[in-house]
Amino acid sequence: MASEPLVVGVDFGTLSGRAVVVRVRDGAELGTAVHEYRHGVLDRALPDGRPLPPDWALQVPQDYVDVLKNAVPAAVAAAGADPADVIGIGTDFTACTMVPVKADGTPLNELPEFAGEPHAYVKLWKHHAAQGQADRINALAERRGESWLPRYGGLISSEWEFAKGLQLLEEAPAVYAAMDHWVEAADWIVWQLSGTYSRNACTAGYKGIYQDGYPSPEFLKELNPDFAGFVADKLDHPLGRLGDKAGTLTAEAAAWTGLPEGIAVAVGNVDAHVTAPAARAVEPGQMVAIMGTSTCHVMNGDVLREVPGMCGVVEGGIVPGLWGYESGQSGVGDIFAWFVDHGVPPEYHERARERGISVHELLTELAAEQRIGEHGLIALDWHSGNRSVLVDHELSGLVIGQTLATRAEDTYRALLEATAYGTRVIIDSYTDAGVPVTELVIAGGLVKNALLMQIYADVLDMPLSVIGSEQGPALGSAMHAAVAAGAYPDIRAAAGAMGSVERGVYQPIPGNVEVYERLFVEYQELHDHFGRGANEVMHRLKALRRAAKGEK
Ligand SMILES: Nc1ncnc2c1ncn2[C@@H]1O[C@H](COP(=O)(O)OP(=O)(O)O)[C@@H](O)[C@H]1O
Numbered sequence: 219m220a221s222e223p224l225v226v227g228v229d230f231g232t233l234s235g236r237a238v239v240v241r242v243r244d245g246a247e248l249g250t251a252v253h254e255y256r257h258g259v260l261d262r263a264l265p266d267g268r269p270l271p272p273d274w275a276l277q278v279p280q281d282y283v284d285v286l287k288n289a290v291p292a293a294v295a296a297a298g299a300d301p302a303d304v305i306g307i308g309t310d311f312t313a314c315t316m317v318p319v320k321a322d323g324t325p326l327n328e329l330p331e332f333a334g335e336p337h338a339y340v341k342l343w344k345h346h347a348a349q350g351q352a353d354r355i356n357a358l359a360e361r362r363g364e365s366w367l368p369r370y371g372g373l374i375s376s377e378w379e380f381a382k383g384l385q386l387l388e389e390a391p392a393v394y395a396a397m398d399h400w401v402e403a404a405d406w407i408v409w410q411l412s413g414t415y416s417r418n419a420c421t422a423g424y425k426g427i428y429q430d431g432y433p434s435p436e437f438l439k440e441l442n443p444d445f446a447g448f449v450a451d452k453l454d455h456p457l458g459r460l461g462d463k464a465g466t467l468t469a470e471a472a473a474w475t476g477l478p479e480g481i482a483v484a485v486g487n488v489d490a491h492v493t494a495p496a497a498r499a500v501e502p503g504q505m506v507a508i509m510g511t512s513t514c515h516v517m518n519g520d521v522l523r524e525v526p527g528m529c530g531v532v533e534g535g536i537v538p539g540l541w542g543y544e545s546g547q548s549g550v551g552d553i554f555a556w557f558v559d560h561g562v563p564p565e566y567h568e569r570a571r572e573r574g575i576s577v578h579e580l581l582t583e584l585a586a587e588q589r590i591g592e593h594g595l596i597a598l599d600w601h602s603g604n605r606s607v608l609v610d611h612e613l614s615g616l617v618i619g620q621t622l623a624t625r626a627e628d629t630y631r632a633l634l635e636a637t638a639y640g641t642r643v644i645i646d647s648y649t650d651a652g653v654p655v656t657e658l659v660i661a662g663g664l665v666k667n668a669l670l671m672q673i674y675a676d677v678l679d680m681p682l683s684v685i686g687s688e689q690g691p692a693l694g695s696a697m698h699a700a701v702a703a704g705a706y707p708d709i710r711a712a713a714g715a716m717g718s719v720e721r722g723v724y725q726p727i728p729g730n731v732e733v734y735e736r737l738f739v740e741y742q743e744l745h746d747h748f749g750r751g752a753n754e755v756m757h758r759l760k761a762l763r764r765a766a767k768g769e770k
């Protein structure tokens with residue numbers, strides 16, 4: 219292979235990290251490799267067996283470094299590339315995955331005195347145990363009329379930096395006191411690569427409530443007097459713009475990755491947001507849905523509007539010069555996986571095994587044989603709470619319409635449909651707020667499920683475009699590496715040369731659209747009934763569960 223400049227992108231997902239080697243000239247993906255996190259998600263117990271309460275989700279930072287040590291060299295080898303041709307590395311992470319660290323970046327769980335302390339571990343994005351703190355943040359912000367609240371659709375999520383930080387303070391004051399920085403894993407990994415702590419503007423804006431400044435010390439003091447210094451003491455740090463160079467690869471990280479010391483390391487970024495340029499969706503109205511464990515919806519706009527229940531709007535949050543909007547569904551593939559693991563009888567598993575396909579594929583095949591509405595079910599997709607538009611992680615899942623004739627494929631199909639209705643609620647909220655969605659581009663692992671895609675096209679009554687890459691986030695990260703290395707002047711230019719999309723791959727089918735329109739009306743009724751206060755049964759059940767388990 220003739221020598222050409224290459225870049226490496228690394229996508230840190232919920233369960234694994236994926237590296238891809240990309241040609242700078244045209245975005246060709248030459249080699250890729252995945253490394254599963256050894257500890258996965260700690261949602262039941264710490265590595266030493268100490269049990270965790272419900273709604274907790276922790277990780278072990280060393281697992282991220284193992285991705286650098288394993289997936290990066292494996293991707294370079296798979297590409298048959300000469301590491302000397304690599305001019306930069308870029309990374310993206312799940313967002314608001316938070317690492318408590320000492321001043322030198324050492325995670326607190328690596329200190330012997332905190333090894334058995336849950337709060338010293340990484341709080342993964344889907345750690346949902348800070349809902350109480352989020353509720354207090356929201357109530358106080360509303361009462362004080364905080365100007366930043368509408369930028370987050372009127373509600374701050376329990377997934378975010380302030381709710382998780384306040385939980386840390388209130389439940390483990392000693393850990394909070396020992397922590398020098400409360401760091402996004404997106405920035406921690408860049409710190410490991412470059413030796414420099416650079417806080418990326420994307421997570422600071424969306425997850426760290428940074429809008430022309432952070433929430434004031436007075437606000438924080440009212441939440442909890444000991445929280446007054448949270449921003450100044452634990453959070454605040456110079457911001458790095460997306461596509462900037464955070465620093466250069468250290469000798470240690472060069473040894474881990476096999477890449478040349480001194481190459482550009484891009485400022486950290488978020489899995490969802492880097493995917494927009496990878497899908498060439500950098501113009502206003504082009505929404506990208508990154509569908510996997512969860513779904514993130516990101517879109518640029520040329521106007522600032524307050525969209526109810528959005529995760530946030532940040533200037534330059536996706537590409538410089540435009541308002542970047544984000545919404546999301548906390549559970550999508552996760553819900554399908556839960557059903558496969560806990561709701562599907564053994565004979566289906568057996569059949570799938572015999573045929574050498576996954577249970578997802580088997581259920582999808584069976585569900586595809588049905589006419590719309592045939593299963594007689596409607597589900598609410600809140601098994602992991604609701605991130606948009608209700609922003610409430612105390613909500614839970616529901617399937618209505620079950621009878622003795624209901625089969626696993628019926629419920630599976632109802633769950634697929636429920637997530638499509640959830641997306642429709644989000645898209646409608648943008649349109650109603652004056653930021654219309656003109657195109658939906660699908661990225662992420664779920665794109666492979668053609669039935670799911672057709673359901674989305676029909677429920678949304680919208681053609682679906684599909685990203686040209688199977689590793690959208692990793693490609694997007696590689697593009698940011700190319701910009702950081704100076705190969706392109708900005709991310710738009712890199713998107714034009716290196717991104718790819720196939721337009722109109724799934725078209726709505728008029729007869730289907732009509733039936734789904736009727737079913738969506740039913741979904742919306744259930745959505746508002748259980749989600750907007752008419753019936754608080756989901757909250758009461760969670761409270762009962764907590765009481766039964768002897769928790770606060
Ligand atoms: N054929 C399928 N149909 C629907 N969902 C699937 C299928 N295969 C896997 N999944 C779900 O996809 C999710 C993984 O998506 P992926 O994009 O690979 O991961 P991540 O979001 O962690 O990057 C899992 O939650 C899994 O349950």
Ligand SMILES: O=C(CO)[C@@H](O)[C@@H](O)COP(=O)(O)O
Nearest residue numbers: 232312313490510511512514
């Ligand atoms: O929260 C965000 C983006 O803001 C995501 O990082 C989070 O939903 C995780 O996404 P995945 O489902 O792991 O791809």
